Amino acid sequence: MKTFQIKTAAHCCAVDITERIAAALKEISALNGVCLIYVSHTTAAVTINEGADKSVMDDLLETLDTLVPWQGGYKHAEGNSAAHIKAVLAGESAQAIVDSGELVLGTWQRVFLLEFDGPRTRTIRVQFTGERGA
Numbered sequence: 001m002k003t004f005q006i007k008t009a010a011h012c013c014a015v016d017i018t019e020r021i022a023a024a025l026k027e028i029s030a031l032n033g034v035c036l037i038y039v040s041h042t043t044a045a046v047t048i049n050e051g052a053d054k055s056v057m058d059d060l061l062e063t064l065d066t067l068v069p070w071q072g073g074y075k076h077a078e079g080n081s082a083a084h085i086k087a088v089l090a091g092e093s094a095q096a097i098v099d100s101g102e103l104v105l106g107t108w109q110r111v112f113l114l115e116f117d118g119p120r121t122r123t124i125r126v127q128f129t130g131e132r133g134a
């Protein structure tokens with residue numbers, strides 16, 4: 001398993017972590033298999049989606065804000081229930097195929113950390129299962 005940290009810069013934002021994942025796979029000589037990308041926090045998420053047009057992530061974050069407003073009469077005393085709910089909706093992990101040491105992503109796909117209660121330092125874990133090279 002490889003672990004790295006990302007400092008997010010806003011309350012809600014999407015951070016492209018594709019190159020960090022690729023670097024982690026190289027460090028462990030991942031060759032062919034599957035990697036799990038996991039964020040070990042309850043108010044952040046990981047997803048794979050379009051990275052070519054930044055407005056796609058803007059639209060995603062704005063839509064989640066509409067669906068799950070920050071003020072919502074929630075019971076959670078910490079006051080960040082909206083962030084927890086968004087994290088559940090988006091999910092704490094994503095999987096990607098690794099072929100010949102490279103992440104297999106579509107033309108427009110990138111791996112994103114989604115921050116819902118930042119700015120914070122987030123820990124990302126990458127677990128590779130499969131064949132390793134030399």
Ligand code: ZN
Pocket residue numbers: 076078079080081084
């Ligand atoms: Zn909380």
